[in-house]
Amino acid sequence: MTGLLADLLIGAAILALAAGTVTARSAFTATAFFIAYGLLLALAWVRLGAVDIALTEAAISAGLSGLLLLGAASRLAACPVAEERAPGPVLKALIGLCCAAVSAAVGYAILSLPEPAPSLAEEAMAHLSVTALGNPVAGVLMSYRALDTLLEAAVVVLAVIGVWSLAPAGGWGGVPGPIHPRIEQGPLALLARLLPPIGIVVAFHILWVGSYAPGGKFQAAAILAAMWLLAWLAGLATPPRISSRRLRLAISAGTGLFLAIGMFGVLAEGAFLAYPPALTKALMLAVEFALAGSIAVALALLVMGPPEPEDRA
Amino acid sequence: MSLLLDTFTILAVLAGLFFFAAGTAGLLRFPDTSSRLHALTKADNLGLGLIVLGLLPQMGGVLPALKLLVIWGLALLAGATVGPLIARLARQEDAPP
């Protein structure tokens, strides 16, 4: 009963925040609503028994996206982009009706899901001992659906390449993102000096417990990226130039190692991404750590954006 | 003993919720940014502190309890730095809310 009440309250708050995001007058307000929406969605994930997703939602959807969008909102307010005209009231009402119909159709699908629900939970648990992991979600990510995880890591690398390729003329090869002046005192300087050591410890903790409890590379990567971004915002850490070989290696190392281990599986076991039983744990940990590092660098670079022309400063 | 601890938990969490409610009311009703921030940070820190305090005996161990305290500490740190940052920004813009 109290559980249902909590669900209803969380659901109502999420709906209100989503409506607030869509109807907000300024982009800044909408972003503030969106960050709160992400945090409440994390609570919804806990209620759905998906703590792994809750951590990711809070760290990436609310945290990193929030930073990215707030930065964009303030820069867009300074030099706005031409917009199309908003649709008239009749068209708006028509679109509203159609969207309501889409919602109703999805809702109907939810209500008519098959009973008993098909589930892979039994099978996932039955073979979990083979993966040498205790967290079933990590088992799915690293073993059963390792191909998805590999592709996903590749997508992040591609996104970084995509963002870099937006560098304006004269910017290619430079330092990514706007340059922040070094802040020597005040609250931000304090936080940027105090928090990263704690954050790095927390990130490694989450990465390590991820093999048997909620946590893992994505959550750890998001925290590491946030720590780098905090130091970057305070002007304490200038990111390397994007022409730097070391930076490029750092971004692609995780995906590269994953791919190499996958090919090793072809040679050793006769199937792509098959781990030899004796090496399963070691290989998975190697991939987990390498991916965490690479994704952390990539996520931070995605928030920083493409290099800007040097002469602008 | 356990009844006593449970009563303590309920009382402390309720007190924490009261501070959260008061802080939210302040955030919504106060006229300008500084007083809103004042209401928010004071209520948040105290409210979260009381909830953490109330949950401590329910954690069933020293280590989980310590984790809870660390979370409170981090929230305090974040509140203590973000509050002044927003206040500075509001003063710079010097715009009526």
Next chain:
Amino acid sequence: MSATLYGLLGAALVGIGLFGLLVRPSHLLRILSFNLLGGGVFLVFGAVARRGAGAGLPGDPVPQALVLTGIVVAFAATALAVMLLLRLSAESAKRPDPS
């Protein structure tokens, strides 16, 4: 029960996100709306995962892991969209609007 509730919430978020995407002219708001839509789809996945609870797990780990990768990919797409938009704004600042 909570699975159905959050599934319906996901359905509502899909509609709200789609509405914002189509109705709001602001580019940043469209990106936000698209993320709301994505959040709704993830929640539908979450509801399906929750219904598949079994073997001592609170939910089916397969859809949960898919949502996990989905969130990271959605972030990467959002970052790319935002950077495209910022580049557009930098270009229009350089050249005054001809219209």
